[in-house]
Amino acid sequence: MSPSDRATGAHTFQVDLRGLVDLLSHHLYSSPRVYLRELLQNAVDAISARQAADPAAPARITVHAGTELTVTDTGIGLTEADVHTFLATIGRSSKRDAEGRFEGVAGARGDFIGQFGIGLLACFVVADEITVVTRSAATPDAPVIEWRGGSDGRYTITTLPSEAKPEPGTTVRLAPRADAAEWTAPARVVELARDFGSLLRHEVTVTDDRGGAVRINATPPWAARHGSPVARREALAAHCRSTFDFTPLDSIELDLPLVGLRGVAYVLPDAAPPSRRAGHRVHLKGMLLSDQADDLLPEWAFFVRCVVDADGLRPTASREGLYADETLAAVRDALGARIRDWLTGLSASDPALLHRFIGVHHLAVKALARYDDELLRMLLPWLPFETTDGNVTLDEFARAHPVVLVTRTVEEFRQVAPIAAAAGLGVVNGGYTYDHDLVHRLPEIRPGSSVADLDPGTVTAHLDAVDPAAELAAAAFLAVAREVVGRFDCDVALRSFHPTSAPALLLDNREARHERTRARLADEADGLWADILGSLRAEVPRAQLVLNHLNPLVRRAASITHRDLAVTAIEALYGQALLLTRRPLTASESALLNRSFISLLDHAMLGHESAATTPGPTGPPPGPDGTAGPHHPQKES
């Protein structure tokens, strides 16, 4: 402390080494498995440092999984002074200088994976002691040094005879604790080494006590030479199968030289829900950083899973995620553009594949096309929509229908589609996610086509009016009908339409229903609430019950003169049309259905009883009180 420090009362932080080692080694990483990643990474960096000065230097990493675990490299090694400086100082790294710049030729070339000077501590998750035996390649006459470090922060340094390590390089040795033995068992070590190191650029081998040796890395398929484009495609598909366990619909090669990125985006063969973002495997300089990276691609690209290896992206300190900086944002945009290009290029290069792709991923494409004019122009004609002509593309549909009508909800579509189709109208179901918006953009892509929202008025206008005499004959019945359904804010019209088997059509839409509910609440409420709801009141939109004059049942109903039966008939027709809309019913609608059903049953049984008691088919059925009468009076249920 300087005199001036004393004067101002300045002090220096003290570090409790045990606590720090515990924090970094146990709490920074998500799983003990990372110990092997840190050891492999140090070995790779040591080889890069040696090769920067001597490109012909050997480049081998051997992991031995036996009673002890060792990782041996042919890298740069350390002198005794290096050991004190780098191994024994937490946060000090030979790969960066005091200003945080990468050190030396290898550092300048961006060859190093490590940078924080804390990685070795990950070994304390599985062992209480780390032993490093090292011989420097940079200082050939430097002795072999053994460093032993404990998780309590103590370390010793011993000079060993030259035979202890005849060649330059480093061996790190761990004696796993009993409770961590599962992480160093040979089979587990092979699995971990494959997972982390499959793309490492130096030879990595795992050996065991029985003399077994497994090579865990090979040239990735995108960097290897292939005999033909077909062989290349097959090699990529095989890589996808072994990495992700699916056969891709296609493989999109990724290459961004500016950040030294190469890899592949594999197109999922099945639809993935947009909410489930696919985890990508991101390697930095060959070493796996994450198998669940979700910020590598734009959100819309949820139909691919990537494997990439990049030099220019930065890891977070736990080395389990990508550091969210401008480079990552630029990489995300560039990879997004690449995937978009693949998609747009497909329509020219492989329409059959595009069809298969759209069959599986049309939701993703629709989501994407809403914000991307070029893609929309390219792909809208290919996208399937539910229409009155079946499941067809918009292009096909627009060719057959100069005016494309679109519903806002699936429910409206279900309701009017058969009748509209019979009346020659072309209707698209706009009720599914994105579809309504997309259909409305059709005129931008197909000049001359026109799109309109389907409303009840449009449908009714296309249904044939009945002749005035028939209308007049049905006037009494229609008056009862208007009175009965008027209570539900519904009008009644008599029209002729196909199919003749449909007795009635209820034209209604969700907005109108909401508006009616609001108006009813305003009527029921009092005080301030009624004023507020009342001030919102617009003209209350009414639904429309269209009775089909071509339907034999409706014709017979139209001639009913008995009021009670007419009420039951209209309630039954309205109830049936209501059910066909497939929307939830209100309490009063359910009560109406119930009532009409019971009344009809009553009428049917009455007819049956009268047939049994009355001789001759022409006699009128008796009333409920036993008196003869043409019809049974309506009963309230």
Ligand SMILES: Nc1ncnc2c1ncn2[C@@H]1O[C@H](COP(=O)(O)OP(=O)(O)OP(=O)(O)O)[C@@H](O)[C@H]1O
């Ligand atoms: N196998 C090795 N060969 C040579 N030097 C090594 C080896 N392993 C570790 N070192 C030295 O020990 C230092 C500390 O290693 P450590 O793994 O803790 O951090 P790092 O690799 O520098 O950075 P990071 O925390 O990002 O992994 C390294 O900078 C390096 O100088």
